[in-house]
Amino acid sequence: MSTPIHVPTMAQMIASGEVPEVLFWVGCxxxxxxxxxxxxxxxxxxxxxxxxxxxxxxxxxxxxxxxAKRAGNEFLFQMQAxxxxxxxxxxxxxxxxxxxxxxxxxxKNEYPELGGNYNVIHxxxxxxxxxxxxxxxxxxxxxxxxx
Amino acid sequence: xxxxxxxxxxxxxxxxxxxxxxxxxxMFKEAEPGxxxxxxxxxxxxxxxxxxxxxxxxxxxxxxxxDGVKNFNKEEEVEVKDIAExxxxxxxxx
Numbered sequence: 001m002s003t004p005i006h007v008p009t010m011a012q013m014i015a016s017g018e019v020p021e022v023l024f025w026v027g028c029x030x031x032x033x034x035x036x037x038x039x040x041x042x043x044x045x046x047x048x049x050x051x052x053x054x055x056x057x058x059x060x061x062x063x064x065x066x067x068a069k070r071a072g073n074e075f076l077f078q079m080q081a082x083x084x085x086x087x088x089x090x091x092x093x094x095x096x097x098x099x100x101x102x103x104x105x106x107x108k109n110e111y112p113e114l115g116g117n118y119n120v121i122h123x124x125x126x127x128x129x130x131x132x133x134x135x136x137x138x139x140x141x142x143x144x145x146x147x
Numbered sequence: 148x149x150x151x152x153x154x155x156x157x158x159x160x161x162x163x164x165x166x167x168x169x170x171x172x173x174m175f176k177e178a179e180p181g182x183x184x185x186x187x188x189x190x191x192x193x194x195x196x197x198x199x200x201x202x203x204x205x206x207x208x209x210x211x212x213x214d215g216v217k218n219f220n221k222e223e224e225v226e227v228k229d230i231a232e233x234x235x236x237x238x239x240x241x
Binding site: 036042046067102122 | 172204205207209232234235236237241
């Protein structure tokens with residue numbers, strides 16, 4: 001490891017005429033929480049290792065609106081969702097993998113009625129698919145006998 | 148899964164699973180009335196199956212379980228890790 005990995009933003013990808021397979025929606029925790037940043041890096045390493053063409057939104061990613069909606073502030077949720085949907089639709093995003101189940105639920109189940117329709121998948125499902133498709137080899141270092 | 152780890156569910160799981168507490172905003176606000184923090188209650192469930200690692204799929208659960216483990220002074224024995232980290236380790240990426 002410790003070879004630097006390149007994580008492009010959607011803006012950089014589109015500017016260079018590429019369309020990533022999947023958008024990695026990092027979420028607030030994965031962006032700002034020091035512990036969760038390590039998880040984000042681990043997942044970005046996995047994506048790179050598996051040769052997945054991916055991008056992040058970077059500073060264009062806003063809060064999914066989940067905390068506002070759960071707290072009953074539907075108005076704020078709709079403002080945040082509308083902003084994100086505008087960005088996502090602007091980049092014509094089709095597939096999203098999230099690093100957090102809260103973003104996952106909101107984008108998958110609550111964005112469609114506001115005009116945001118995407119294939120959304122949680123990072124654990126995405127990793128499972130990578131392993132099933134043989135794109136990720138984890139046989140090297142088994143967690144033998146631990147649980 | 149090729150990870151050769153023994154996966155143990157907590158006694159309360161699936162439809163009977165208990166929230167770590169962050170879903171009820173207990174990560175951000177003062178505790179609701181009661182005699183125990185939700186994350187402490189849930190960490191008791193996790194520690195009852197005597198794990199080496201508590202695996203999470205959510206950064207908020209990760210925080211709550213980490214705090215819970217610290218509450219029982221078990222941070223030397225029990226690690227809280229995301230599934231992405233376990234896989235990245237298994238693939239020699241970390």
